[in-house]
Amino acid sequence: MESILFLGLNLYAWIVIVTILTMFTILTFTKLPADVVFMGGMAVLFVSGVLSTQEALAGFSAESVVTIGVLFVVVAGLTYTGVLQWVARYVLGTPLSYAGAVVRLMLPVAGLSAVLNNTSVVALFLNVVKVWGKKLGISPSRLLIPLSYASGMGGVCTLIGTPPNLIISGFYQKDTGETMNIFITTLPGLFCLVVGVISILVLRRLLPDRKSADDNFEATSDYTVELLVPSECSIIGQTVSEAGLVNVKGGRLIEIVRFDREIITPVTDDEFVMGGDRLIYSGQIEEILDLKRTKHLVNATNHVFSLKEIEKGRKLLTASIGLGCPLADVSMGGTDFEEKYGVVLVAVSRRGERITASPREIRLRPGDVLLLECPPSFKPGNLPQNNGLHFFDSDSIPNIGRKTMVSSLIMLGMILLSTFNVIPLLQSCFLAAFAMLFTRCCSIEQARNSINWNVLMIFAGSVCLGAAIEKTGIATALAQGLLHVSANPVILLIGICLLGTFITEFISNTACAAMFYPIAYQSAVMLGANPVTFCVALMIAVSSSFATPIGSPTHMLVYAAGGYRFTDFMRIGIPMNLIILAANIFIVTLLFPL
Structure with missing residues (x-):
């Protein structure tokens, strides 16, 4: 079967191509969970014989995937000890201008996102920024897009800041036997961050002035x-x-x-x-x-149901519906959600406007903001993991105390041990996770609940997908095809990064990294160029999704809270994509000569 060739590719290669195109179509046009799509794709590659049993299961034992899983526990320790809360409370301050507010917001968010989960950082800052913006007399919608952008640009500044960096570095280590330093992307990432902050200030007229949904x-x-x-x-x-x-x-x-x-x-x-x-x-x-x-x-003679006069017997919380939420595309009346969790849907807001209809009859959509009346004992964390509801209220975040410093020191120790090659990154992550549990910065139950198994499934599937692309010769064929277009390594690098930036607007950046790494690496090898240049540029490119709210989970968080329209992201996001692409190519080729 491998000997049958069509357009220079064997049957196995075409099975991989059809599988990838099918996965891309499903991820783009349906709401099927990404982990299900990736597991389905992996099953097709295994059953069809493209991948052996060992190759199909290799993703689950890949060092990058295990590292991500252990990092979930480390991040849980930081979250439950109030590290994010401390930064939100003491770092923002009271700037005198909009430019000052953007800088005071984006820099600390980017710094936290370099070592923490981007979605967790944005979820914490969301409510803080809304209150902060009103205090400064700035519409929250003019701050929330910069908040989301900062988390993405900060994430690329370290290998542990965003999953695609770990995936690409894992592939690179497998191909070359060389381990990338945890800070290999720091200088180019910081350069792109500075360019991004300046670009936001220059393009601020493109930021909308919307009414927040809640x-x-x-x-x-x-x-x-x-x-x-x-x-x-x-x-x-x-x-x-x-x-x-x-x-x-x-x-x-x-x-x-x-x-x-x-x-x-x-x-x-x-x-x-x-x-x-x-x-x-x-x-x-x-x-x-x-x-x-x-x-x-x-x-009634007076209105006792008030947000400002909440009785001890009730609690009002606001939450947005994210992608993949089971409540999307159904009405609350058609589910048992209220009965199951003892909550009541009071009102629904969409695109900054409250829907004037019976709340339980409204067909809910991603981005809708719900006002829920809940019992005092209700905690958002009690809902199933990855339920797709993002609560704006932060009453469940713990107070700052001694353990805040302890968890911060543990994270710092983990980074230093890896940076100075005392022990490899995976071992330092395991050590930090154990320290978080030993010092009770998080409980065993909290650590277990913090591990996002759906995300790990996506990463494992991405590793298998990358292996299939490389094994069947697709990467080599595409690289050769690109060489026919141009043998100039800079032009080839621009083309790969431009495609990566475009594709990542519609599918997960992890999937995009898995698809493009083999092509980037093989292109560099065939040209005799530096593969590190292509890898680092690709890391930044696949995390540079600014033009659509579906390009990143953090975009969906602010999309609901800011009352944005889809075109709001395109208006400022398309120029941002091009600017960061140019900054990426410039700084990476300067720091890592071809």
Whole structure:
């Protein structure tokens, strides 16, 4: 079967190409989880005979994949000891201008993202930046895109800052036997970061001035209505279901406040109606007010359901729907989410505007912001891992204390041990993870929950994909094809990085790194150029996704919170892509001559 050639490629190579194109199409146009797509692709390559059993399973034992898994535990120690909270509280300060605010924001975020998970950093800073922006008189939408960009540009500054760097360095070590230094991308990454910050300031007129999605939730009287059950009402003694009070035209009963201030939420169908009850509905107020006439209710004299006057029996949280969230493309009424977790959907905001409809009937979409009423015991961390809901509220973040310093020193020790080649990176990561557990910076349960198995599946699949591209000769064939276009290594490098920057706008940067590394490496070898130059440039290119909100999980986080439109990212992101590409090629070829 290997001897059958078509356009210079054997049957196995065409199986790989079709598999990659199918995976790319699924990742771009469907909401199927990326880990499922990668596992499916790996299964096809294994079953078809492209990869042997050992080659198919090699991704799970690859050093780069194991390193990423151990780093999840290290990051958990930093998160649960309040390191991010300390930076957010004491570093931002009170700048005197917008330019000062951008610099004070982007530099510390980039610094943290160089050693921590980008999504975790942005999730913490999200609420802080919104409050900070309002305090400075700056629309949060003019700060949240720079926040997301900074996390991406900071991530490329170290090998452990972003997964593609580890994937590419792992491939390089396998091909050459040489280990890359953890700070090999620091100087080019910092140069691109400085260029990026300056570019944001120059292009700031392209940043939109939008209303934040959850600003619509500041006045609860705009989307809830409170009706009072008079003492001689005919429905007293009936259940809310018998009285027809639960799901009504235009909305839903979300809470009952008894005359003695007892709060009942969520409201079950068998809850009895009593005189003096306050019935709190969410939805379209005009339609809900018809209940006054049909059920002989009266208006409540004052509004007790308020974000600023939350009773001890309720907690209001806001969360955005991310890509892959099970709630996307369904209505809350069609799921058991509320019943399962004891929460109630109060209102929905989309693109900075609250949707004036019954919340449970709204077909939810990625980027929507939900206002949820939750019991006091509810914690976002209790939801299943990778549930796709990103909570803006940070009440679950621990206070700063002695362990904040301990976890910071552990991270610093890990970096120093690897930097000065005392022990390899993987061993230093294991040592740091053990130290986090030993010093109780995080518990065993927290460490276990911090490991994102879906992400590890993607990384393992990426390693297999890269191996298949190289084994079947696709990388060599593509490299030879590119050489026919130009034998100039600089032009070839620009072409590879330009394609990588474009593709990473639609699929994960890890997948993009796995697809392009074999091509970049083989191109360098055939030209007799320095493979390190191609590898470092590719690391930066595949993490430079600025033009679409789906290009990065951090973009989706700020997309919802900032009330952005899809075109907002394109307007400033396309120039940013070209600027960072030029900066990337310039600095990498200068520091790592071809």
